[in-house]
């Protein structure tokens with residue numbers, strides 16, 4: 001096959017998979033050669049190679065054979081001289097910082113997802129602080145807080161933000177040695193170094209980075225020697241004033257089986273939490289996804305109210321939300337129908353059922369009353385003293401967050417109060433949550449207890 005034939009084939013792919021996918025996945029790959037029935041393509045990162053292979057491999061192979069090429073298999077390879085070439089990923093122009101392609105001769109990090117950039121990260125109240133902190137670090141200026149510790153529940157965008165920082169740093173400060181990897185990979189590298197008796201190399205390698213990013217650090221809890229090594233690496237980098245960015249699924253103090261000295265080290269910098277998404281953020285994410293789908297599915301019609309419905313009903317995590325939308329678009333495109341409320345309910349019945357809110361207003365009232373040590377009757381009753389009013393507002397806030405009840409309905413369940421009283425209560429708690437660490441902690445504890 002020649003480069004010209006590949007050019008024609010790419011155009012066919014563009015028509016089949018849509019401009020968005022094409023730009024993200026096909027544009028960055030280059031045809032190299034066909035040898036003994038194997039077509040080899042060069043890719044900027046292993047991540048892109050794996051993704052294309054899994055998602056478009058069959059399609060490419062099919063097109064190749066259709067165009068007469070004698071190919072039985074396709075292969076994606078990161079060329080050895082990659083570091084001198086910029087990667088062609090959509091928003092992130094530069095090559096992935098220390099991606100897997102450098103495994104043999106340098107520090108191996110994890111591949112970065114080209115979709116995870118600041119541009120594609122939708123900001124709302126629950127994640128605005130985390131986003132601002134991430135952006136500050138991504139500027140690559142003097143280190144002001146070390147480490148930056150990002151934490152939050154499953155699928156709330158920790159990895160997305162970490163990758164966004166790495167991409168941005170690489171674009172702004174290409175001379176920096178940025179290393180992103182998961183805590184699991186850190187452990188794997190450490191064990192390998194021990195086994196191969198290359199601890200000196202390992203130490204040297206990790207101490208030579210300018211920015212170290214470790215995702216899902218809770219993974220090393222309970223793994224004593226990995227923790228020990230992590231601690232030394234951490235200290236060495238902090239001493240050299242090198243930026244460290246860590247993510248975890250909970251706050252440093254709450255990670256069980258993590259040594260106290262590590263916990264306190266992790267708390268030294270800026271600890272920010274990604275709160276569970278609220279309705280507005282979910283809607284924003286859905287809208288931005290739909291915008292990015294437009295090019296891929298130009299013919300698709302989306303009825304009013306569908307996104308609002310999804311944002312309201314699927315509150316588990318962003319990954320589930322995204323998955324639901326992807327499925328909905330693919331399904332509608334397949335059957336060639338408008339995305340109506342009916343089609344949505346048909347297509348996503350399992351997801352909707354699974355995320356059906358099971359928490360009741362009564363449960364919330366009971367839990368909150370218990371937490372603040374007041375009687376249920378006082379929570380619902382008319383007394384307006386602070387001792388009862390604050391827990392009442394907390395309970396109203398949680399009802400708004402965790403149930404699908406409307407404000408008037410919530411008001412009715414709280415001794416027939418007006419919906420404006422509920423609205424005021426919810427707003428007050430939102431303000432307190434942002435200003436008062438104790439309140440934020442109480443809310444998180446209650447939410448977890450209720451969702452458990």
Ligand SMILES: Nc1ncnc2c1ncn2[C@@H]1O[C@H](COP(=O)(O)OP(=O)(O)OP(=O)(O)O)[C@@H](O)[C@H]1O
Pocket residue numbers: 116120121122123127152153154155156157158159160161216249285318319322
């Ligand atoms: N605010 C956001 N804007 C756009 N996309 C988001 C946002 N938050 C999360 N996502 C998307 O949701 C998915 C899950 O996010 P991510 O993998 O970063 O979550 P995580 O917090 O690292 O989860 P886990 O705890 O499972 O590691 C990703 O596809 C990500 O792009």
